[in-house]
Amino acid sequence: MEFKHHDPEEQSSNYDSAWHELKARHGVAGLVRGAGLFSVILMLGNVALPMLLLTIGCASAAVRLSKRFVRSFRCPRCGHEFFNPRSSIDLVAARLCNHCGLKLWSTEQS
Numbered sequence: 230m231e232f233k234h235h236d237p238e239e240q241s242s243n244y245d246s247a248w249h250e251l252k253a254r255h256g257v258a259g260l261v262r263g264a265g266l267f268s269v270i271l272m273l274g275n276v277a278l279p280m281l282l283l284t285i286g287c288a289s290a291a292v293r294l295s296k297r298f299v300r301s302f303r304c305p306r307c308g309h310e311f312f313n314p315r316s317s318i319d320l321v322a323a324r325l326c327n328h329c330g331l332k333l334w335s336t337e338q339s
Contacts, residue, residue, distance in 0.1 A: 243305055246305075247303075248328075248334055258296065268288055269281075306326065308329050309328035312327060
């Protein structure tokens with residue numbers, strides 16, 4: 230049986246890169262949501278109703294996909310989904326990993 234030695238600095242670096250990825254995911258999701266809202270506002274009053282409904286449908290799909298993109302973030306400690314997959318509020322309110330309890334933005338293994 231082989232035991233792996235975990236270097237605390239390496240662990241901290243892994244956490245830092247994971248949190249950086251999460252911030253990037255939130256940024257991409259925000260851009261997608263903003264673009265969706267902008268496209269709907271741009272279409273208001275300028276196109277026929279079917280085209281407006283299509284735009285709203287596409288914007289709604291983009292928002293759902295952006296939420297799924299953020300929600301699929303994996304915990305740097307346990308590798309499971311960090312956020313509760315059944316809760317939309319959890320994307321904003323979560324402070325701990327849904328599986329192992331790692332604190333959001335933590336840099337230590339504790």
